[in-house]
Amino acid sequence: MNDETLTMTPGPTAIPEDVRNAMAQPAMNPDVDPEFASYYETLLDKLARVYQTDDEMVILGGEGILGLEAAVTSLVAPGDDVLCLGNGLYGDGFSDFVEMAGGNPVSHSIDYTEGFDADEVAELVGENDFAAATMVHCETPTGLLNDFDEILSTLQDADVLTIVDAVSSLGGTPVPVENIDVCLGGSQKCFSSPPGLTMMSVSDSAWAKVEETEQDSFYTSLEPWHDPDFSFLPYTHLVSNLYALDASLDRILDEGLDSVFARHGEMAELCRARGKKLGLEPFPGTESLCSPTVTAFEIEGQAKEIQRELHDDHDILVATGLGEMADDLLRVGHMGYNAQESRVEGTMDALESVLE
Known part of the structure:
Protein backbone atom coordinates (compact mmCIF):
# COMPACT_ATOMS: atom_id res chain seq x y z
CA MET A 1 0.00 0.00 0.00
CA ALA A 14 -6.98 6.45 8.45
CA ILE A 15 -5.00 8.18 11.22
CA PRO A 16 -4.62 11.99 11.26
CA GLU A 17 -1.09 13.37 11.12
CA ASP A 18 -1.22 14.92 14.59
CA VAL A 19 -2.26 11.56 16.07
CA ARG A 20 0.63 9.82 14.31
CA ASN A 21 3.01 12.50 15.51
CA ALA A 22 1.79 12.04 19.08
CA MET A 23 3.01 8.44 18.99
CA ALA A 24 6.53 9.67 18.21
CA GLN A 25 6.90 11.46 21.55
CA PRO A 26 9.56 10.13 23.92
CA ALA A 27 7.77 7.50 25.98
CA MET A 28 7.63 7.83 29.75
CA ASN A 29 8.01 4.69 31.84
CA PRO A 30 4.49 3.91 33.12
CA ASP A 31 5.83 1.62 35.83
CA VAL A 32 8.18 4.03 37.61
CA ASP A 33 7.70 7.56 36.23
CA PRO A 34 5.92 9.59 38.95
CA GLU A 35 4.21 11.71 36.28
CA PHE A 36 2.45 8.79 34.64
CA ALA A 37 -0.34 8.42 37.21
CA SER A 38 -1.37 12.06 36.76
CA TYR A 39 -1.17 11.77 32.97
CA TYR A 40 -3.22 8.57 32.94
CA GLU A 41 -5.91 10.02 35.20
CA THR A 42 -6.26 13.05 32.90
CA LEU A 43 -6.52 10.75 29.89
CA LEU A 44 -9.29 8.72 31.55
CA ASP A 45 -11.14 11.95 32.38
CA LYS A 46 -11.08 12.93 28.70
CA LEU A 47 -12.29 9.48 27.71
CA ALA A 48 -15.16 9.70 30.20
CA ARG A 49 -16.21 13.03 28.62
CA VAL A 50 -16.40 11.39 25.20
CA TYR A 51 -18.29 8.45 26.71
CA GLN A 52 -20.50 10.97 28.54
CA THR A 53 -20.42 8.98 31.77
CA ASP A 54 -19.40 9.23 35.40
CA ASP A 55 -18.59 5.50 35.52
CA GLU A 56 -15.03 4.35 36.05
CA MET A 57 -12.98 4.07 32.86
CA VAL A 58 -10.54 1.30 31.96
CA ILE A 59 -8.10 1.10 29.05
CA LEU A 60 -6.66 -2.32 28.21
CA GLY A 61 -3.63 -2.99 26.03
CA GLY A 62 -5.13 -4.99 23.21
CA GLU A 63 -7.48 -4.81 20.21
CA GLY A 64 -11.24 -4.43 20.78
CA ILE A 65 -11.95 -8.16 20.97
CA LEU A 66 -9.89 -8.23 24.18
CA GLY A 67 -12.52 -6.00 25.77
CA LEU A 68 -15.38 -8.28 24.73
CA GLU A 69 -13.68 -11.34 26.16
CA ALA A 70 -12.46 -9.57 29.31
CA ALA A 71 -15.92 -8.24 30.11
CA VAL A 72 -17.52 -11.67 29.86
CA THR A 73 -14.65 -13.44 31.62
CA SER A 74 -14.80 -11.00 34.51
CA LEU A 75 -18.57 -10.80 35.01
CA VAL A 76 -19.86 -14.26 34.11
CA ALA A 77 -19.52 -17.03 36.71
CA PRO A 78 -19.88 -20.73 35.88
CA GLY A 79 -23.57 -21.59 35.67
CA ASP A 80 -24.75 -18.00 35.06
CA ASP A 81 -27.52 -17.67 32.50
CA VAL A 82 -26.65 -14.92 30.03
CA LEU A 83 -28.98 -13.44 27.42
CA CYS A 84 -27.08 -12.98 24.13
CA LEU A 85 -28.88 -10.70 21.69
CA GLY A 86 -27.70 -11.27 18.14
CA ASN A 87 -28.60 -9.77 14.79
CA GLY A 88 -25.08 -9.87 13.39
CA LEU A 89 -21.82 -11.79 13.57
CA TYR A 90 -20.53 -10.07 16.69
CA GLY A 91 -23.80 -10.26 18.59
CA ASP A 92 -24.06 -13.98 17.88
CA GLY A 93 -20.38 -14.41 18.72
CA PHE A 94 -20.83 -13.25 22.32
CA SER A 95 -22.27 -16.67 23.17
CA ASP A 96 -18.86 -18.23 22.49
CA PHE A 97 -17.25 -16.06 25.15
CA VAL A 98 -20.05 -16.91 27.60
CA GLU A 99 -19.47 -20.63 27.04
CA MET A 100 -15.70 -20.22 27.55
CA ALA A 101 -16.44 -18.54 30.89
CA GLY A 102 -18.62 -21.47 31.95
CA GLY A 103 -21.88 -19.58 31.59
CA ASN A 104 -25.06 -20.70 29.85
CA PRO A 105 -25.76 -18.51 26.80
CA VAL A 106 -29.43 -18.06 25.97
CA SER A 107 -29.26 -16.81 22.40
CA HIS A 108 -31.97 -14.59 21.01
CA SER A 109 -30.89 -14.37 17.38
CA ILE A 110 -32.94 -12.66 14.71
CA ASP A 111 -32.51 -11.88 11.02
CA TYR A 112 -29.50 -9.69 10.21
CA THR A 113 -31.76 -7.12 8.52
CA GLU A 114 -34.01 -6.57 11.56
CA GLY A 115 -33.91 -4.71 14.86
CA PHE A 116 -34.97 -6.25 18.15
CA ASP A 117 -38.55 -6.25 19.40
CA ALA A 118 -38.41 -4.79 22.92
CA ASP A 119 -41.54 -6.72 23.99
CA GLU A 120 -40.01 -10.05 22.93
CA VAL A 121 -36.88 -9.29 24.91
CA ALA A 122 -38.96 -8.22 27.93
CA GLU A 123 -40.80 -11.55 27.76
CA LEU A 124 -37.51 -13.44 27.76
CA VAL A 125 -36.28 -11.45 30.73
CA GLY A 126 -39.49 -12.14 32.64
CA GLU A 127 -39.24 -15.89 32.00
CA ASN A 128 -35.59 -16.27 33.00
CA ASP A 129 -33.17 -15.32 35.74
CA PHE A 130 -30.37 -13.74 33.73
CA ALA A 131 -27.18 -12.63 35.43
CA ALA A 132 -26.14 -10.58 32.43
CA ALA A 133 -27.01 -9.70 28.85
CA THR A 134 -24.74 -9.04 25.87
CA MET A 135 -25.44 -7.04 22.73
CA VAL A 136 -23.83 -5.03 19.93
CA HIS A 137 -24.73 -1.41 19.27
CA CYS A 138 -23.29 -1.19 15.74
CA GLU A 139 -22.80 -4.41 13.80
CA THR A 140 -19.79 -3.40 11.69
CA PRO A 141 -20.06 -6.33 9.20
CA THR A 142 -23.50 -5.15 8.03
CA GLY A 143 -23.67 -1.47 8.98
CA LEU A 144 -26.68 -2.01 11.25
CA LEU A 145 -27.22 0.24 14.28
CA ASN A 146 -29.43 -1.08 17.08
CA ASP A 147 -31.76 1.03 19.23
CA PHE A 148 -31.43 -0.45 22.72
CA ASP A 149 -33.00 2.29 24.86
CA GLU A 150 -36.17 0.39 25.83
CA ILE A 151 -34.35 -2.94 26.12
CA LEU A 152 -31.68 -1.48 28.38
CA SER A 153 -34.37 -0.02 30.61
CA THR A 154 -36.05 -3.44 30.89
CA LEU A 155 -32.76 -5.12 31.76
CA GLN A 156 -31.88 -2.45 34.29
CA ASP A 157 -35.27 -2.84 36.02
CA ALA A 158 -34.65 -6.59 36.24
CA ASP A 159 -31.13 -6.12 37.71
CA VAL A 160 -29.54 -7.77 34.69
CA LEU A 161 -26.00 -6.54 34.04
CA THR A 162 -25.47 -5.29 30.49
CA ILE A 163 -22.36 -5.72 28.35
CA VAL A 164 -22.51 -3.68 25.15
CA ASP A 165 -20.09 -3.74 22.23
CA ALA A 166 -20.09 -0.13 21.02
CA VAL A 167 -16.69 -0.44 19.34
CA SER A 168 -17.92 0.91 16.00
CA SER A 169 -20.26 3.60 17.32
CA LEU A 170 -18.56 5.32 20.27
CA GLY A 171 -17.26 8.69 19.18
CA GLY A 172 -19.42 8.71 16.06
CA THR A 173 -23.00 8.62 17.32
CA PRO A 174 -24.75 8.85 20.71
CA VAL A 175 -24.52 5.70 22.84
CA PRO A 176 -26.80 5.24 25.90
CA VAL A 177 -23.85 4.66 28.22
CA GLU A 178 -25.76 5.83 31.28
CA ASN A 179 -27.87 2.63 31.12
CA ILE A 180 -24.99 0.26 30.30
CA ASP A 181 -22.88 -1.55 32.90
CA VAL A 182 -19.89 -2.29 30.66
CA CYS A 183 -19.65 -0.27 27.46
CA LEU A 184 -16.84 -1.35 25.14
CA GLY A 185 -14.93 0.78 22.64
CA GLY A 186 -11.88 0.41 20.41
CA SER A 187 -9.16 2.86 19.46
CA GLN A 188 -9.12 2.04 15.73
CA LYS A 189 -12.71 2.96 14.89
CA CYS A 190 -14.35 6.38 15.40
CA PHE A 191 -11.42 7.56 17.51
CA SER A 192 -9.10 7.19 14.46
CA SER A 193 -6.22 6.00 16.60
CA PRO A 194 -3.98 3.02 15.81
CA PRO A 195 -5.24 -0.46 16.72
CA GLY A 196 -4.03 -1.65 20.09
CA LEU A 197 -6.31 -0.28 22.82
CA THR A 198 -9.71 -1.35 24.05
CA MET A 199 -11.64 1.03 26.29
CA MET A 200 -14.58 0.51 28.59
CA SER A 201 -16.76 2.18 31.16
CA VAL A 202 -17.59 0.01 34.17
CA SER A 203 -20.53 0.71 36.50
CA ASP A 204 -20.53 0.18 40.27
CA SER A 205 -22.85 -2.79 39.81
CA ALA A 206 -20.44 -4.35 37.34
CA TRP A 207 -17.50 -3.89 39.70
CA ALA A 208 -19.49 -5.56 42.47
CA LYS A 209 -20.09 -8.58 40.20
CA VAL A 210 -16.40 -8.69 39.28
CA GLU A 211 -15.45 -8.77 42.96
CA GLU A 212 -17.85 -11.62 43.78
CA THR A 213 -16.94 -13.66 40.69
CA GLU A 214 -13.92 -15.95 40.97
CA GLN A 215 -11.38 -14.80 38.39
CA ASP A 216 -9.58 -17.63 36.62
CA SER A 217 -7.58 -15.35 34.34
CA PHE A 218 -5.22 -12.44 34.85
CA TYR A 219 -4.74 -10.77 31.48
CA THR A 220 -8.45 -10.94 30.64
CA SER A 221 -9.65 -10.02 34.12
CA LEU A 222 -10.85 -6.53 35.02
CA GLU A 223 -10.25 -7.06 38.73
CA PRO A 224 -6.59 -5.86 38.72
CA TRP A 225 -7.62 -2.62 37.04
CA HIS A 226 -9.91 -1.50 39.86
CA ASP A 227 -7.28 0.84 41.34
CA PRO A 228 -8.64 4.32 42.04
CA ASP A 229 -5.25 6.06 42.42
CA PHE A 230 -3.51 4.42 39.41
CA SER A 231 -0.48 3.74 41.61
CA PHE A 232 -0.11 0.30 40.09
CA LEU A 233 -1.29 -1.07 36.75
CA PRO A 234 -1.40 -4.83 36.10
CA TYR A 235 1.19 -4.65 33.34
CA THR A 236 3.31 -2.14 31.43
CA HIS A 237 0.88 -0.07 29.42
CA LEU A 238 1.19 0.78 25.71
CA VAL A 239 2.37 4.33 26.31
CA SER A 240 2.79 5.39 22.68
CA ASN A 241 -0.72 4.16 21.90
CA LEU A 242 -1.99 6.14 24.89
CA TYR A 243 -0.36 9.27 23.45
CA ALA A 244 -2.16 8.66 20.17
CA LEU A 245 -5.50 8.11 21.92
CA ASP A 246 -4.94 11.31 23.89
CA ALA A 247 -4.50 13.27 20.65
CA SER A 248 -7.60 11.60 19.18
CA LEU A 249 -9.68 12.52 22.22
CA ASP A 250 -8.48 16.12 21.98
CA ARG A 251 -9.68 16.26 18.36
CA ILE A 252 -13.15 15.04 19.36
CA LEU A 253 -13.47 17.29 22.40
CA ASP A 254 -12.15 20.36 20.56
CA GLU A 255 -14.74 19.88 17.81
Whole structure:
Protein backbone atom coordinates (compact mmCIF):
# COMPACT_ATOMS: atom_id res chain seq x y z
CA MET A 1 0.00 0.00 0.00
CA ASN A 2 1.47 3.36 -0.99
CA ASP A 3 1.31 6.67 0.85
CA GLU A 4 -1.51 7.89 -1.41
CA THR A 5 -3.93 5.07 -0.60
CA LEU A 6 -7.20 6.39 0.83
CA THR A 7 -8.21 3.98 3.59
CA MET A 8 -12.03 4.07 3.87
CA THR A 9 -12.52 0.86 5.79
CA PRO A 10 -14.76 0.67 8.89
CA GLY A 11 -11.70 0.30 11.08
CA PRO A 12 -8.86 0.49 11.28
CA THR A 13 -9.43 3.96 9.90
CA ALA A 14 -6.98 6.45 8.45
CA ILE A 15 -5.00 8.18 11.22
CA PRO A 16 -4.62 11.99 11.26
CA GLU A 17 -1.09 13.37 11.12
CA ASP A 18 -1.22 14.92 14.59
CA VAL A 19 -2.26 11.56 16.07
CA ARG A 20 0.63 9.82 14.31
CA ASN A 21 3.01 12.50 15.51
CA ALA A 22 1.79 12.04 19.08
CA MET A 23 3.01 8.44 18.99
CA ALA A 24 6.53 9.67 18.21
CA GLN A 25 6.90 11.46 21.55
CA PRO A 26 9.56 10.13 23.92
CA ALA A 27 7.77 7.50 25.98
CA MET A 28 7.63 7.83 29.75
CA ASN A 29 8.01 4.69 31.84
CA PRO A 30 4.49 3.91 33.12
CA ASP A 31 5.83 1.62 35.83
CA VAL A 32 8.18 4.03 37.61
CA ASP A 33 7.70 7.56 36.23
CA PRO A 34 5.92 9.59 38.95
CA GLU A 35 4.21 11.71 36.28
CA PHE A 36 2.45 8.79 34.64
CA ALA A 37 -0.34 8.42 37.21
CA SER A 38 -1.37 12.06 36.76
CA TYR A 39 -1.17 11.77 32.97
CA TYR A 40 -3.22 8.57 32.94
CA GLU A 41 -5.91 10.02 35.20
CA THR A 42 -6.26 13.05 32.90
CA LEU A 43 -6.52 10.75 29.89
CA LEU A 44 -9.29 8.72 31.55
CA ASP A 45 -11.14 11.95 32.38
CA LYS A 46 -11.08 12.93 28.70
CA LEU A 47 -12.29 9.48 27.71
CA ALA A 48 -15.16 9.70 30.20
CA ARG A 49 -16.21 13.03 28.62
CA VAL A 50 -16.40 11.39 25.20
CA TYR A 51 -18.29 8.45 26.71
CA GLN A 52 -20.50 10.97 28.54
CA THR A 53 -20.42 8.98 31.77
CA ASP A 54 -19.40 9.23 35.40
CA ASP A 55 -18.59 5.50 35.52
CA GLU A 56 -15.03 4.35 36.05
CA MET A 57 -12.98 4.07 32.86
CA VAL A 58 -10.54 1.30 31.96
CA ILE A 59 -8.10 1.10 29.05
CA LEU A 60 -6.66 -2.32 28.21
CA GLY A 61 -3.63 -2.99 26.03
CA GLY A 62 -5.13 -4.99 23.21
CA GLU A 63 -7.48 -4.81 20.21
CA GLY A 64 -11.24 -4.43 20.78
CA ILE A 65 -11.95 -8.16 20.97
CA LEU A 66 -9.89 -8.23 24.18
CA GLY A 67 -12.52 -6.00 25.77
CA LEU A 68 -15.38 -8.28 24.73
CA GLU A 69 -13.68 -11.34 26.16
CA ALA A 70 -12.46 -9.57 29.31
CA ALA A 71 -15.92 -8.24 30.11
CA VAL A 72 -17.52 -11.67 29.86
CA THR A 73 -14.65 -13.44 31.62
CA SER A 74 -14.80 -11.00 34.51
CA LEU A 75 -18.57 -10.80 35.01
CA VAL A 76 -19.86 -14.26 34.11
CA ALA A 77 -19.52 -17.03 36.71
CA PRO A 78 -19.88 -20.73 35.88
CA GLY A 79 -23.57 -21.59 35.67
CA ASP A 80 -24.75 -18.00 35.06
CA ASP A 81 -27.52 -17.67 32.50
CA VAL A 82 -26.65 -14.92 30.03
CA LEU A 83 -28.98 -13.44 27.42
CA CYS A 84 -27.08 -12.98 24.13
CA LEU A 85 -28.88 -10.70 21.69
CA GLY A 86 -27.70 -11.27 18.14
CA ASN A 87 -28.60 -9.77 14.79
CA GLY A 88 -25.08 -9.87 13.39
CA LEU A 89 -21.82 -11.79 13.57
CA TYR A 90 -20.53 -10.07 16.69
CA GLY A 91 -23.80 -10.26 18.59
CA ASP A 92 -24.06 -13.98 17.88
CA GLY A 93 -20.38 -14.41 18.72
CA PHE A 94 -20.83 -13.25 22.32
CA SER A 95 -22.27 -16.67 23.17
CA ASP A 96 -18.86 -18.23 22.49
CA PHE A 97 -17.25 -16.06 25.15
CA VAL A 98 -20.05 -16.91 27.60
CA GLU A 99 -19.47 -20.63 27.04
CA MET A 100 -15.70 -20.22 27.55
CA ALA A 101 -16.44 -18.54 30.89
CA GLY A 102 -18.62 -21.47 31.95
CA GLY A 103 -21.88 -19.58 31.59
CA ASN A 104 -25.06 -20.70 29.85
CA PRO A 105 -25.76 -18.51 26.80
CA VAL A 106 -29.43 -18.06 25.97
CA SER A 107 -29.26 -16.81 22.40
CA HIS A 108 -31.97 -14.59 21.01
CA SER A 109 -30.89 -14.37 17.38
CA ILE A 110 -32.94 -12.66 14.71
CA ASP A 111 -32.51 -11.88 11.02
CA TYR A 112 -29.50 -9.69 10.21
CA THR A 113 -31.76 -7.12 8.52
CA GLU A 114 -34.01 -6.57 11.56
CA GLY A 115 -33.91 -4.71 14.86
CA PHE A 116 -34.97 -6.25 18.15
CA ASP A 117 -38.55 -6.25 19.40
CA ALA A 118 -38.41 -4.79 22.92
CA ASP A 119 -41.54 -6.72 23.99
CA GLU A 120 -40.01 -10.05 22.93
CA VAL A 121 -36.88 -9.29 24.91
CA ALA A 122 -38.96 -8.22 27.93
CA GLU A 123 -40.80 -11.55 27.76
CA LEU A 124 -37.51 -13.44 27.76
CA VAL A 125 -36.28 -11.45 30.73
CA GLY A 126 -39.49 -12.14 32.64
CA GLU A 127 -39.24 -15.89 32.00
CA ASN A 128 -35.59 -16.27 33.00
CA ASP A 129 -33.17 -15.32 35.74
CA PHE A 130 -30.37 -13.74 33.73
CA ALA A 131 -27.18 -12.63 35.43
CA ALA A 132 -26.14 -10.58 32.43
CA ALA A 133 -27.01 -9.70 28.85
CA THR A 134 -24.74 -9.04 25.87
CA MET A 135 -25.44 -7.04 22.73
CA VAL A 136 -23.83 -5.03 19.93
CA HIS A 137 -24.73 -1.41 19.27
CA CYS A 138 -23.29 -1.19 15.74
CA GLU A 139 -22.80 -4.41 13.80
CA THR A 140 -19.79 -3.40 11.69
CA PRO A 141 -20.06 -6.33 9.20
CA THR A 142 -23.50 -5.15 8.03
CA GLY A 143 -23.67 -1.47 8.98
CA LEU A 144 -26.68 -2.01 11.25
CA LEU A 145 -27.22 0.24 14.28
CA ASN A 146 -29.43 -1.08 17.08
CA ASP A 147 -31.76 1.03 19.23
CA PHE A 148 -31.43 -0.45 22.72
CA ASP A 149 -33.00 2.29 24.86
CA GLU A 150 -36.17 0.39 25.83
CA ILE A 151 -34.35 -2.94 26.12
CA LEU A 152 -31.68 -1.48 28.38
CA SER A 153 -34.37 -0.02 30.61
CA THR A 154 -36.05 -3.44 30.89
CA LEU A 155 -32.76 -5.12 31.76
CA GLN A 156 -31.88 -2.45 34.29
CA ASP A 157 -35.27 -2.84 36.02
CA ALA A 158 -34.65 -6.59 36.24
CA ASP A 159 -31.13 -6.12 37.71
CA VAL A 160 -29.54 -7.77 34.69
CA LEU A 161 -26.00 -6.54 34.04
CA THR A 162 -25.47 -5.29 30.49
CA ILE A 163 -22.36 -5.72 28.35
CA VAL A 164 -22.51 -3.68 25.15
CA ASP A 165 -20.09 -3.74 22.23
CA ALA A 166 -20.09 -0.13 21.02
CA VAL A 167 -16.69 -0.44 19.34
CA SER A 168 -17.92 0.91 16.00
CA SER A 169 -20.26 3.60 17.32
CA LEU A 170 -18.56 5.32 20.27
CA GLY A 171 -17.26 8.69 19.18
CA GLY A 172 -19.42 8.71 16.06
CA THR A 173 -23.00 8.62 17.32
CA PRO A 174 -24.75 8.85 20.71
CA VAL A 175 -24.52 5.70 22.84
CA PRO A 176 -26.80 5.24 25.90
CA VAL A 177 -23.85 4.66 28.22
CA GLU A 178 -25.76 5.83 31.28
CA ASN A 179 -27.87 2.63 31.12
CA ILE A 180 -24.99 0.26 30.30
CA ASP A 181 -22.88 -1.55 32.90
CA VAL A 182 -19.89 -2.29 30.66
CA CYS A 183 -19.65 -0.27 27.46
CA LEU A 184 -16.84 -1.35 25.14
CA GLY A 185 -14.93 0.78 22.64
CA GLY A 186 -11.88 0.41 20.41
CA SER A 187 -9.16 2.86 19.46
CA GLN A 188 -9.12 2.04 15.73
CA LYS A 189 -12.71 2.96 14.89
CA CYS A 190 -14.35 6.38 15.40
CA PHE A 191 -11.42 7.56 17.51
CA SER A 192 -9.10 7.19 14.46
CA SER A 193 -6.22 6.00 16.60
CA PRO A 194 -3.98 3.02 15.81
CA PRO A 195 -5.24 -0.46 16.72
CA GLY A 196 -4.03 -1.65 20.09
CA LEU A 197 -6.31 -0.28 22.82
CA THR A 198 -9.71 -1.35 24.05
CA MET A 199 -11.64 1.03 26.29
CA MET A 200 -14.58 0.51 28.59
CA SER A 201 -16.76 2.18 31.16
CA VAL A 202 -17.59 0.01 34.17
CA SER A 203 -20.53 0.71 36.50
CA ASP A 204 -20.53 0.18 40.27
CA SER A 205 -22.85 -2.79 39.81
CA ALA A 206 -20.44 -4.35 37.34
CA TRP A 207 -17.50 -3.89 39.70
CA ALA A 208 -19.49 -5.56 42.47
CA LYS A 209 -20.09 -8.58 40.20
CA VAL A 210 -16.40 -8.69 39.28
CA GLU A 211 -15.45 -8.77 42.96
CA GLU A 212 -17.85 -11.62 43.78
CA THR A 213 -16.94 -13.66 40.69
CA GLU A 214 -13.92 -15.95 40.97
CA GLN A 215 -11.38 -14.80 38.39
CA ASP A 216 -9.58 -17.63 36.62
CA SER A 217 -7.58 -15.35 34.34
CA PHE A 218 -5.22 -12.44 34.85
CA TYR A 219 -4.74 -10.77 31.48
CA THR A 220 -8.45 -10.94 30.64
CA SER A 221 -9.65 -10.02 34.12
CA LEU A 222 -10.85 -6.53 35.02
CA GLU A 223 -10.25 -7.06 38.73
CA PRO A 224 -6.59 -5.86 38.72
CA TRP A 225 -7.62 -2.62 37.04
CA HIS A 226 -9.91 -1.50 39.86
CA ASP A 227 -7.28 0.84 41.34
CA PRO A 228 -8.64 4.32 42.04
CA ASP A 229 -5.25 6.06 42.42
CA PHE A 230 -3.51 4.42 39.41
CA SER A 231 -0.48 3.74 41.61
CA PHE A 232 -0.11 0.30 40.09
CA LEU A 233 -1.29 -1.07 36.75
CA PRO A 234 -1.40 -4.83 36.10
CA TYR A 235 1.19 -4.65 33.34
CA THR A 236 3.31 -2.14 31.43
CA HIS A 237 0.88 -0.07 29.42
CA LEU A 238 1.19 0.78 25.71
CA VAL A 239 2.37 4.33 26.31
CA SER A 240 2.79 5.39 22.68
CA ASN A 241 -0.72 4.16 21.90
CA LEU A 242 -1.99 6.14 24.89
CA TYR A 243 -0.36 9.27 23.45
CA ALA A 244 -2.16 8.66 20.17
CA LEU A 245 -5.50 8.11 21.92
CA ASP A 246 -4.94 11.31 23.89
CA ALA A 247 -4.50 13.27 20.65
CA SER A 248 -7.60 11.60 19.18
CA LEU A 249 -9.68 12.52 22.22
CA ASP A 250 -8.48 16.12 21.98
CA ARG A 251 -9.68 16.26 18.36
CA ILE A 252 -13.15 15.04 19.36
CA LEU A 253 -13.47 17.29 22.40
CA ASP A 254 -12.15 20.36 20.56
CA GLU A 255 -14.74 19.88 17.81
CA GLY A 256 -17.51 19.13 20.31
CA LEU A 257 -19.56 15.96 20.51
CA ASP A 258 -22.69 17.47 18.95
CA SER A 259 -20.69 18.62 15.94
CA VAL A 260 -18.92 15.25 15.67
CA PHE A 261 -22.21 13.34 15.72
CA ALA A 262 -23.79 15.70 13.17
CA ARG A 263 -20.79 15.33 10.86
CA HIS A 264 -21.04 11.55 10.95
CA GLY A 265 -24.76 11.70 10.19
CA GLU A 266 -24.23 14.04 7.25
CA MET A 267 -21.45 11.91 5.76
CA ALA A 268 -23.56 8.76 6.13
CA GLU A 269 -26.42 10.45 4.27
CA LEU A 270 -24.03 11.63 1.56
CA CYS A 271 -22.54 8.16 1.12
CA ARG A 272 -25.91 6.44 0.86
CA ALA A 273 -27.38 9.12 -1.44
CA ARG A 274 -24.46 8.67 -3.83
CA GLY A 275 -24.89 4.90 -3.61
CA LYS A 276 -28.59 5.06 -4.46
CA LYS A 277 -27.79 7.08 -7.58
CA LEU A 278 -25.63 4.14 -8.61
CA GLY A 279 -28.46 1.71 -7.95
CA LEU A 280 -26.99 0.47 -4.66
CA GLU A 281 -29.03 -0.10 -1.52
CA PRO A 282 -27.67 -0.25 2.06
CA PHE A 283 -27.87 -3.75 3.45
CA PRO A 284 -30.27 -3.44 6.38
CA GLY A 285 -32.82 -2.02 3.93
CA THR A 286 -34.48 0.11 6.60
CA GLU A 287 -32.97 3.59 6.82
CA SER A 288 -33.50 3.81 10.58
CA LEU A 289 -31.27 0.75 11.04
CA CYS A 290 -28.35 2.20 9.06
CA SER A 291 -25.34 3.28 11.09
CA PRO A 292 -23.88 6.80 10.82
CA THR A 293 -20.40 5.26 10.93
CA VAL A 294 -20.41 2.58 8.22
CA THR A 295 -22.49 1.72 5.16
CA ALA A 296 -22.71 -1.78 3.69
CA PHE A 297 -23.92 -1.72 0.08
CA GLU A 298 -25.49 -4.84 -1.39
CA ILE A 299 -23.39 -6.00 -4.36
CA GLU A 300 -24.20 -9.69 -4.78
CA GLY A 301 -21.22 -11.78 -5.78
CA GLN A 302 -19.09 -8.80 -6.84
CA ALA A 303 -17.78 -7.20 -3.66
CA LYS A 304 -14.27 -8.68 -3.70
CA GLU A 305 -13.69 -7.83 -7.36
CA ILE A 306 -14.90 -4.25 -6.88
CA GLN A 307 -12.74 -3.94 -3.76
CA ARG A 308 -9.71 -5.05 -5.78
CA GLU A 309 -10.41 -2.61 -8.63
CA LEU A 310 -10.90 0.30 -6.22
CA HIS A 311 -7.54 -0.48 -4.65
CA ASP A 312 -5.56 -1.28 -7.78
CA ASP A 313 -6.98 1.41 -10.06
CA HIS A 314 -7.91 4.20 -7.64
CA ASP A 315 -5.75 3.66 -4.54
CA ILE A 316 -8.84 3.45 -2.34
CA LEU A 317 -9.27 0.68 0.22
CA VAL A 318 -12.75 -0.35 1.34
CA ALA A 319 -13.97 -3.52 3.04
CA THR A 320 -16.19 -6.37 1.94
CA GLY A 321 -18.64 -8.33 4.04
CA LEU A 322 -17.70 -11.09 6.48
CA GLY A 323 -18.65 -14.74 6.70
CA GLU A 324 -21.33 -15.88 4.28
CA MET A 325 -21.75 -12.31 3.00
CA ALA A 326 -18.07 -11.79 2.23
CA ASP A 327 -18.67 -11.28 -1.51
CA ASP A 328 -22.12 -9.73 -1.29
CA LEU A 329 -21.48 -6.56 0.71
CA LEU A 330 -19.13 -3.65 0.02
CA ARG A 331 -18.50 -1.62 3.17
CA VAL A 332 -17.48 2.04 3.26
CA GLY A 333 -16.30 3.37 6.61
CA HIS A 334 -17.26 7.00 7.14
CA MET A 335 -16.17 7.14 10.76
CA GLY A 336 -13.76 9.33 12.69
CA TYR A 337 -11.20 11.07 10.49
CA ASN A 338 -12.84 9.52 7.41
CA ALA A 339 -16.15 11.29 8.04
CA GLN A 340 -15.17 14.13 5.72
CA GLU A 341 -16.91 15.23 2.53
CA SER A 342 -13.77 15.09 0.38
CA ARG A 343 -13.03 11.52 1.45
CA VAL A 344 -16.58 10.24 1.02
CA GLU A 345 -17.02 12.00 -2.33
CA GLY A 346 -13.66 10.71 -3.56
CA THR A 347 -14.59 7.16 -2.61
CA MET A 348 -17.98 7.31 -4.26
CA ASP A 349 -16.53 8.94 -7.38
CA ALA A 350 -14.14 6.01 -7.69
CA LEU A 351 -16.91 3.49 -7.03
CA GLU A 352 -19.00 5.10 -9.76
CA SER A 353 -16.08 4.78 -12.17
CA VAL A 354 -15.55 1.12 -11.32
CA LEU A 355 -19.24 0.25 -11.70
CA GLU A 356 -19.41 2.00 -15.07
